[in-house]
Amino acid sequence: MLELGNLILNVPFMQAPLSGYSDYAMRRLALDFGAPLTFSGVMLAKSAAHPKVLRNPAFMPHDDEHPVGAQILGADAATMAKAAKALQDAGYDLIDLNFACPVPKVLRRRRGGYLLNEPETLMQIYDRVREAVTCPVTMKLRTGFDHSRRSYDNFCRIVSEASERNVDALTIHGRTVEQKFTGDVDWDLLAKTKNRFGKTTIIGSGDLFDPQTIAMRLKVSKLDGVSIARGAVGNPWIYEGLNAVLKGEPAPARPDLAEQAEVIGRHFEGICRHYEPTAAVRYFRKFLIRYSRLHPTPKKAQKALLAAKSKTQLLAAIEECYVSSR
Numbered sequence: 372m373l374e375l376g377n378l379i380l381n382v383p384f385m386q387a388p389l390s391g392y393s394d395y396a397m398r399r400l401a402l403d404f405g406a407p408l409t410f411s412g413v414m415l416a417k418s419a420a421h422p423k424v425l426r427n428p429a430f431m432p433h434d435d436e437h438p439v440g441a442q443i444l445g446a447d448a449a450t451m452a453k454a455a456k457a458l459q460d461a462g463y464d465l466i467d468l469n470f471a472c473p474v475p476k477v478l479r480r481r482r483g484g485y486l487l488n489e490p491e492t493l494m495q496i497y498d499r500v501r502e503a504v505t506c507p508v509t510m511k512l513r514t515g516f517d518h519s520r521r522s523y524d525n526f527c528r529i530v531s532e533a534s535e536r537n538v539d540a541l542t543i544h545g546r547t548v549e550q551k552f553t554g555d556v557d558w559d560l561l562a563k564t565k566n567r568f569g570k571t572t573i574i575g576s577g578d579l580f581d582p583q584t585i586a587m588r589l590k591v592s593k594l595d596g597v598s599i600a601r602g603a604v605g606n607p608w609i610y611e612g613l614n615a616v617l618k619g620e621p622a623p624a625r626p627d628l629a630e631q632a633e634v635i636g637r638h639f640e641g642i643c644r645h646y647e648p649t650a651a652v653r654y655f656r657k658f659l660i661r662y663s664r665l666h667p668t669p670k671k672a673q674k675a676l677l678a679a680k681s682k683t684q685l686l687a688a689i690e691e692c693y694v695s696s697r
């Protein structure tokens with residue numbers, strides 16, 4: 372069980388916000404495979420507060436995907452609060468504040484991970500958002516901006532102040548902003564943080580690629596939950612496997628080719644609801660690269676799938692790689 376304020380999940384994991392990936396199609400598949408909560412990709416608060424943006428179906432939560440969280444990014448507390456309220460009104464069940472993004476353009480605008488350098492501003496944003504909505508409010512952090520003493524002190528101050536204010540949860544990617552995605556994830560620091568701030572719900576993130584490792588991380592770190600990101604791209608089966616392993620059952624075998632084909636097709640049809648077919652094929656390529664890793668001849672499958680330029684060609688390539696080749 373995982374408590375995020377008044378939102379209670381029956382298993383201790385979720386699908387992370389993944390900009391450019393975690394759209395409705397990916398979120399819906401995650402739910403089908405047993406993820407109890409998913410997120411939108413990060414939205415710029417300035418845009419999310421705009422009624423025109425919220426009328427775009429790609430930004431709206433769908434009736435059949437609750438609970439679903441929205442994540443927002445910004446440096447201005449009033450705009451963040453306005454966006455949070457607009458997203459709650461649009462139907463999102465939880466608001467997550469992004470204080471972790473390491474993208475240089477975001478840092479230059481003093482947003483995302485930059486705010487780990489400014490605990491006061493960060494907490495002001497949290498306070499304004501907290502006042503503006505009734506749903507759970509969580510924060511996404513990294514373990515600091517860099518490895519300096521000052522940065523570590525700022526990190527501890529943020530966790531401590533968030534804990535004093537009974538934040539609904541903190542998700543912490545166990546790397547610094549400066550590290551981006553390189554170097555080891557500091558699970559020891561995450562475990563130490565949980566140990567020190569025991570009453571605060573802390574969710575770990577970083578390099579969670581298979582059910583056994585994820586279950587081990589949860590057990591050793593004693594964190595309340597984990598947030599799965601890259602490990603779920605082109606692999607929604609990770610949730611099924613994790614549910615089994617957490618129940619003490621063996622992880623299911625790799626899905627057979629027929630099942631892979633069915634899921635790839637289902638994911639693609641989900642994307643076609645929001646894109647015209649040729650654009651859908653182009654957008655789906657990054658998922659196909661990941662899906663093809665589960666094929667017995669991954670390079671050959673990837674080449675055939677990526678050669679497709681139209682919806683008809685893609686459906687034929689899926690048929691050829693996954694069905695006719697059996």
Ligand SMILES: Cc1cc2nc3c(=O)[nH]c(=O)nc-3n(C[C@H](O)[C@H](O)[C@H](O)COP(=O)(O)O)c2cc1C
Nearest residue numbers: 387388389390412413511544576577578579600601
């Ligand atoms: C393509 C991509 C997009 C991401 N988008 C977001 C995002 O919108 N918001 C966020 O908080 N983190 C984002 N992340 C970070 C992940 O949520 C996660 O914290 C990080 O990838 C580490 O987890 P992993 O090693 O399991 O992927 C993104 C990561 C990737 C690779």
